[in-house]
Amino acid sequence: MNFHTRKWVKPEDLNPNGTLFGGSLLKWIDEEAAIYVITQLGNKRVVTKLISEINFVSSAREGDVIELGITATEFGRTSITLRCEVRNKITRESILTINRMVFVNLSAEGKPTPHGKTQITYMDAPTRFAA
């Protein structure tokens, strides 16, 4: 799994107990996962269909640097399934895991449409996007 995106936990990201608010973290993950899917499928019209059990393993605190890791685990006909882990960049302590995030590839009309991909594309070459 590649950990590309890093976030610096700031005061506005905290819950009233002074630790990273789960909702802020989930927003970052959903966006990061959507961007991952957009680049894998070469289509900007993708939606989150399902997020499986979310395991908040440990807390992050103000000033922590965290990193988000995402990898594709399954390519369906119109869907793609990802696995996600968030960890502390410095200590490598796990902060969150999600076993399954399912995204669906949509047509210009907003209907599920085959994406034709069967394996992870490594981003050496520029992605060709659907019109």
Ligand SMILES: CC(=O)SCCNC(=O)CCNC(=O)[C@H](O)C(C)(C)COP(=O)(O)OP(=O)(O)OC[C@H]1O[C@@H](n2cnc3c(N)ncnc32)[C@H](O)[C@@H]1OP(=O)(O)O
């Ligand atoms: C990034 C964002 O913020 S997106 C915003 C939040 N997300 C949304 O608004 C999406 C709202 N949901 C929808 O519009 C619809 O449910 C759609 C278009 C995603 C899917 O509609 P459906 O009628 O379920 O489509 P359909 O039955 O053809 O299934 C499409 C794919 O999703 C998969 N799927 C459907 N339901 C589920 C489910 N509960 N769990 C896992 N996969 C599912 C199907 O297996 C299929 O994948 P495949 O073609 O690879 O086999």
